[in-house]
Amino acid sequence: MGKRRNNKQLLTSLSKKQKKHLKEFGEVHPFDDVVSEKSERTQVVELVPSPEHSDAEAEHLDEEEDEPEEKTAYQKLLTTLNRPSGDDHSEEETTDDEEEEDLGVEENSVDKEDGNDDDDDGEEEEEPEDSGVVLTQASESEKVVHEGGEDFIDKEHESQFCLEGNLIGERGQEDIGDVDQDNDMYFQHFGTELSEDDMQKITLGTKPNTQIKWPKMGSLFCTTPLETFGALSSHKDLPAFHKLLETSCSNTKTLNSKEEAEETSAFQFELLALMGTYKDLYYPENCPLKVGSQVRSAYCLHALNHVLKANSLVLTHNAQLREQQQEAKKGAELEHELRDQGLTRPKVLILVPFRGVVLQIIHILISLLESKGKKVVVSNKKRFKDEYGNDSDTKPNRPDDYHAIFLGNVDDHFRMGISIIRNSMRLYAPFYSSDIIIASPLGLRTVLGVEGEFNRDFDFLSSIEMLIVDQADVFLMQNWEHVLHVMKHMNLQPLESHGVDFSRVRMWNLNNLAQHYRQTLVFSSIQDPQISNILSKQCANYRGQVSVKNIPKTGSICQVLVQLPHVFQMFSSDSFINHNARFQYFVDKVLPQYRDSVMSHTLVYIPSYFDYVRLRNYMKKQEMNFASVCEYSSKSEVNRARHFFMNGDKQFMLYTERFHFYKRYVIKGIQNLVFYGLPSFPHFYSEVCNMLAAGGQGEVTSWTCTALYSRFDAHKLSAITGAQRAGQMLHSNKSVHLFITGEDQAS
Template structure:
């Protein structure tokens, strides 16, 4: 802590109260659409009156008198999860537990009706959460943060008031939560009730069961959590501001802020996703007769429209049309300032409470080592991190996600107008990552996401993971009569599995597939770097092949598909990422080799179902000679489970046999 304070010693600014700007809140959207707000970082002209986290141009003039004394009293309630999680330091015992590698935890298993099987990890605290300290000769009892607890499932008889949701939000819930499965007495669906009972407990949560049917339920409940968190923070700051006007110094209990203002970071893949999130926040916060949204016109212009035109001839699959609806731009970021009844969109990052961005949008700001213009100070005090549609990030660039986590909670290079007398002690101590809550939502369970959740999330309150058990698997949706041969190879660890897989392909699979009877073999590769490795090998060995990847030009794709269909090329190398963004119907596939189980389970049956008579060249091969081959190892358990089911996948991995064949009957 001393080192951090010394770093900023010449820049420390102390304030006892917030200055109220006399600007008119009724200013039109157009007056706020300037170039400076479009680049939301590095604002060097920011007034020091921002230092306690309240926007001068949005705060209502009568709010300095404190919004509501009842609301303030509630924030002093020690049972409020917000207070319990953020307002106390970690005891030495609990700190040692979360700093250990691996983390010292107690494991629990729960079974809930909507979320299914839950795996719960709670860091161990071996000591009491109080201690006696000597303060100038006076013995005082110091209260520490309590260790996390096993989440309790709420029942239908619970009262909204017991959830500690702000009263302002409770009144807006029925209007904002547009869901057909809502309980008549409670404005939550059963799924929302169970999710909220976990995330309102400020525990990390990973839910790999996101679907197009429950997507809006999930999005609404985490938006409610975001706004509730921001409003509570703001109420506490205002409450302390008013009390500090009567004091000459800042007591320890008035530390209520981070090193920088942004508290919530939401990472989503497309502009349309951000549009839906901000729309929900508007409905939760802004009523029809009260409230104001600044820069709304610009927001509508930049985050709507530009939709992909879906072809009427050879239509795309239904899931493709749902995924790529709305504005699919993937390079964006937007800062949002929140007050009681107002939102300012496109706020400077260091004046923002919430930041919503894509992985690419964040990467262009964070930059790389050696670049002169880069900024990541705005992520120093993130208290709530949400990643939605996380599986899509693998199709964009997963390295951006690792880059993001590697730049969270780093020591800021500048002070950004921070009043260090108001900064929480655990922020100054560099413990912010132990207080950060991380919520991850995806449609599939993947090892890359598991790695983030297991290795990059350190919440002292614990973490909850929903376990995905697949009963049948996507192979049941293959309607062609085909033999599916699953071939297992061995590897000592994940890193070595990449080379082991390639060696297995080269030594076992390619020699078999090069036989004349195995013509028109498509090799489906999930990873682009593996695709390049195989392509280079084929070139060296002078093997007849064509290629289609995400970087192939449209003309070359058409030529490759034509050559493959007419038998002018023996192999077609085909990447999953190309298929994800294009979903073309490749014709002429008689033999299909999955270099690894596909990331998206529906791609398995989608590719297999292309192997039908209508798509074949009758001059080449026989319909009775068609095969599907899948390479897998024990590290492909998640993807394999999605294809053949969890129970069968476990048997195939543990079996001493290395070859397993399943046959789809075409019915």
């Protein structure tokens, strides 16, 4: 400790220039060295004469770094000097210690905790380098601990859940030798080898469409790129389930929650039959209040059945390979290759919007794996409940669908790997040791990164065989770009091998055809072109696609309770993404009607945030009296805007759809309502219209409602007005249509 005290005193005696040189170069400038009065002959060190030998240096660089006692030219120079006695002893030691004091401030605290001074004279020259290593390792370990609190990864149970080191169970529950593989759709789908002609038909050929109707699912539109596999038939059969799931599937209580067992099992029977064909599926009627839990239970059963069959096949082949190796030692010849894997282990990717949904999925998976007298061993279950448990405050006076969507923990940044072996489940498994990955689009986006980033990784998505997108409509309210970013990185060739045994990899994985074998299941509560575009543009399943398209008979306009005239104005547009036509029509035709002071208390409902920004900037330039609220507005800004609008201090209020989705506030004081675009959720139309009765201002006869639409808003229009009325409005020669609601209540 005394030595360090002396070093600190010497450090304070240095000038600013000397300290700067010490910090930058790790040593005091030779001009400031204390040398003896007796001059010594300077040692000449020969350097490399020319950079032409740089290649030779590069070849022997590692050998030179391995030499333990190699000294620099400056250190050789110091050895020629005589060390003075007394107060001037060991200037080299002082210099090194001062460097340690200056560069290793954080190290002092580490040394104090360890109780070690590390002041041995024999290690004086190497001490600064070692100190830097210690500091770097300490900071990295602290970073790992800090990040581990957010992204914990279980590495303790790696050997237990490793497929390569496990064999079939003692009771043969993993053995698939007695399974009829010819009639099992799993083995048919992944055992099919596509020819070059088939590939051309899938990518360039026409896809014939057929339509059938099932009792519970309704109208099903099927596209089949290859005629060999045929279209969907009216005959419905459940897929063959794994042995571990047979008892769970026979129990209808596992599959339903609140609905009656018969009706629920009938709906899930058709849904499982559709998913069992391994065709892509788009189901846009996944209402969280009615069938949300049933759909989630069904796709969990399908995904778990897929994973168990895949793992059972690998474990069975492991035992067969061991037997073949033992026979090979005796002189027998090896049989044909057993190809049963992808380039990476993850097989199922489930995209969900919130952590609370992950909690429900894990509970369903555990209940499906449980059998009579046997419980599932779940690793890291306590940590999972703490991180994914109920963490949301219940907000009163909200609609039922709001509570169903935002149930539980509503954090939208997460990702977790799950590995399953027999009756054991490991949560927080590393991605490359996982069978199922459950994540949010934002959670995956931070891992996938973008081109140019150093720490990006997307190899774990190379062999995904099943993609499940749950609550795709909620992703529209978050950030749809994250979903598209994930889709772009699906089934790409990995950049590294990740320890895969290429002799076990399927040939279509090696030939980069995994996207044609991937099944994509998309569940949403609304029909939206952006969601359907995923299946039409970014999915190429060789077995085709199935889309549920049921025509709505009555629209949400029937749920409007106030007496209100609804004026629907149609504008011409040449493209779905052309926002200029809507903006010009609103500015030229609609906005002048409401700029009069008589038309005060006007709320403008805007579905798109980009349209909101454009309209807000226009009103600022025109110096119009308006308030605005969006999903990025603070609570104080929202309160001020609502107060000024209700009191009439602000004539207009710009109101975004995502703000209404997350808050569901009742805006008081509305007398005139303008829908800049039709709501994505049809029930939002009736909710906003019914807000007019909340303020109690103005006469009922003076209330107005105007909605803009184009021919590309057919799905939204039919969900609001009904399919029959929407067809008439879209094909009519008139561009303005009037509906009046609430006449019976008013009278």
